[in-house]
Amino acid sequence: MIDKVKSIEKDALAQIKAVNSKDDILRIKGRYIGKNGVLTFCIKELKNLPKEKRGEVGRQINVAKKSIERELETAMRRFFKEERENLFKNALPLDITLPGRRPPLGRVHPITQVTDEIVDIFLGIGFRVAGGPEIEEDYYNFAALNMPKDHPARDMQDTFYIDTEKLLRTHTSPVQIRVMKNEKPPLRVIAPGTAYRRDSDVSHTPMFHQVEGFMVDNGVTFCHLKGVLTVFLHEFFGKATSVRFRPSFFPFTEPSAEVDIECVICEGKGCRVCKWSGWLEVLGAGMINPTVFDSVGYDTERFTGFAFGVGIERLAMLRFGINDIRLFFENDIRFLSQF
Numbered sequence: 618m619i620d621k622v623k624s625i626e627k628d629a630l631a632q633i634k635a636v637n638s639k640d641d642i643l644r645i646k647g648r649y650i651g652k653n654g655v656l657t658f659c660i661k662e663l664k665n666l667p668k669e670k671r672g673e674v675g676r677q678i679n680v681a682k683k684s685i686e687r688e689l690e691t692a693m694r695r696f697f698k699e700e701r702e703n704l705f706k707n708a709l710p711l712d713i714t715l716p717g718r719r720p721p722l723g724r725v726h727p728i729t730q731v732t733d734e735i736v737d738i739f740l741g742i743g744f745r746v747a748g749g750p751e752i753e754e755d756y757y758n759f760a761a762l763n764m765p766k767d768h769p770a771r772d773m774q775d776t777f778y779i780d781t782e783k784l785l786r787t788h789t790s791p792v793q794i795r796v797m798k799n800e801k802p803p804l805r806v807i808a809p810g811t812a813y814r815r816d817s818d819v820s821h822t823p824m825f826h827q828v829e830g831f832m833v834d835n836g837v838t839f840c841h842l843k844g845v846l847t848v849f850l851h852e853f854f855g856k857a858t859s860v861r862f863r864p865s866f867f868p869f870t871e872p873s874a875e876v877d878i879e880c881v882i883c884e885g886k887g888c889r890v891c892k893w894s895g896w897l898e899v900l901g902a903g904m905i906n907p908t909v910f911d912s913v914g915y916d917t918e919r920f921t922g923f924a925f926g927v928g929i930e931r932l933a934m935l936r937f938g939i940n941d942i943r944l945f946f947e948n949d950i951r952f953l954s955q956f
């Protein structure tokens with residue numbers, strides 16, 4: 618019996634040496650130490666041996682089983698190693714000198730770029746930034762700005778009403794009221810933000826951006842208004858750009874002006890963009906109407922101030938040479954990635 622076990626072991630080890638595949642290994646494993654394997658059969662035979670022989674034969678079987686298992690394991694490992702090496706051998710060569718692929722990067726929206734630039738200019742001359750809600754009360758958007766209930770600017774045509782008291786602000790001027798109600802002069806404030814009007818064509822979108830600005834103190838005059846806005850426009854469009862102030866009307870300023878710059882497209886010669894006038898309107902402005910100071914409780918004998926509103930899209934269109942305002946909000950990546 619002992620010899621039989623030894624010869625089984627010898628056969629098995631010889632076969633293991635000659636394997637060609639992982640399948641071979643599994644087959645050999647089954648043939649010798651599987652449920653119906655020859656060595657397993659010897660274990661079953663043990664009980665038929667005389668008692669005093671069993672111990673020795675049993676030990677011999679164990680030795681054989683251990684060595685077969687060990688060799689199977691070693692052979693298996695060899696195959697795994699070969700497989701791994703082949704994987705690298707057959708892979709395409711890796712050229713680590715090739716440039717990497719950059720993930721696409723977002724950019725700052727042109728409207729945000731222009732807003733930041735405007736804000737920077739005003740921060741540089743001592744203004745600070747304030748804000749207010751886009752869903753605004755009738756009172757702040759109109760009434761406190763000297764636009765009584767029957768004023769044409771309140772027309773349903775222009776304003777998105779939410780209910781009788783709430784609306785989407787039609788300009789950033791309500792921020793003037795909110796700041797002045799909370800704080801006392803001296804004030805030098807700008808308020809960039811969105812505004813909404815029912816309007817849509819090549820130069821109007823229902824949502825657009827403005828920067829409101831105002832200054833209130835003892836002795837603020839129209840000279841300060843002209844000085845501040847001229848500095849701003851020269852910073853933004855260049856010192857050589859001519860600026861002109863034209864009389865106009867806003868309920869919340871008196872006197873009021875609209876501010877034009879020399880047409881940046883034709884340099885004042887006259888073209889389609891400036892409608893052959895040589896000038897482009899870029900700002901509304903004026904001295905804050907004493908009626909507005911009354912609504913916020915300021916002493917109109919002591920304080921005067923000026924206010925202005927800039928259309929950001931207008932400036933961005935001029936700056937980047939864009940002829941359709943709607944391009945800003947279509948979110949076409951080919952358009953936006955140019956800025």
Ligand code: PHE
Nearest residue numbers: 788790867901902924925926
């Ligand atoms: N709020 C005005 C508009 O939207 C602009 C403006 C602001 C005019 C401040 C004068 C003073 O047209």
